[in-house]
Amino acid sequence: xxxxxxxxxxxxxxxxxxxxxxxxxxxxxxxxxxxxxxxxxxxxxxxxxxxxxxxxxxxxxxxxxxxxxxxxxxxxxxxxxxxxxxxxxxxxxxxxxxxxxxxxxxxxxxxxxxxxxxxxxxxxxxx
Numbered sequence: 001x002x003x004x005x006x007x008x009x010x011x012x013x014x015x016x017x018x019x020x021x022x023x024x025x026x027x028x029x030x031x032x033x034x035x036x037x038x039x040x041x042x043x044x045x046x047x048x049x050x051x052x053x054x055x056x057x058x059x060x061x062x063x064x065x066x067x068x069x070x071x072x073x074x075x076x077x078x079x080x081x082x083x084x085x086x087x088x089x090x091x092x093x094x095x096x097x098x099x100x101x102x103x104x105x106x107x108x109x110x111x112x113x114x115x116x117x118x119x120x121x122x123x124x125x126x127x
Contacts, residue, residue, distance in 0.1 A: 001088070001091050001092070003016060003043070003054060003057045004016060005052065007041070007064075008065075009060060009061070009064040009065055009068050010066070010068030012039050012064075013039060014034070014039045014040060014041050014064055015039060015040050015109070016037050016040075016041050016043065017040055017041070017042050017043070017046065018043050018044070018045040018056070019042050019043070019045060020045050020046070021043055022044075023042055031043070031044050031047055031052065031056040031059075032044060032056040032057070032059060032060045033060065034060040034061075034063040034064050034067070034105075038066065041057070041060045041061065041064065042060075043056055043057060044056075044058070051088075053055070054088055055084050055085055055088045056084075058083075058084035058087055058088055059080050059081055059084035060082075062079075062080035062083050062084055063076070063080050066079075067082065067083075086097070106124050
């Protein structure tokens with residue numbers, strides 16, 4: 001799993017930033033934060049492992065999803081943490097499920113360098 005530079009949630013594009021500055025929320029030091037108004041997810045650059053950084057990204061992403069879907073819960077912090085750790089483990093243990101194969105119909109105007117007999121479809125990986 002790669003952490004992107006940007007992620008879309010419900011039509012909003014959240015920029016992903018790493019910061020060396022401490023992330024404080026309610027006077028508590030955090031690994032990450034989601035700023036809905038400015039559409040920014042911040043991740044602490046002091047995180048020691050890539051695993052923790054990826055889980056933190058998913059954690060903040062779930063906060064953005066909850067916000068977008070108007071999900072309010074007193075247990076939100078617990079819920080997003082459990083979902084982030086669970087999804088991370090599923091993605092890690094089953095990478096083949098998340099490989100993307102996308103078939104596209106090709107148009108000779110769009111792809112003039114492709115011979116007409118090869119235009120039925122092209123398989124694009126990683127899209």
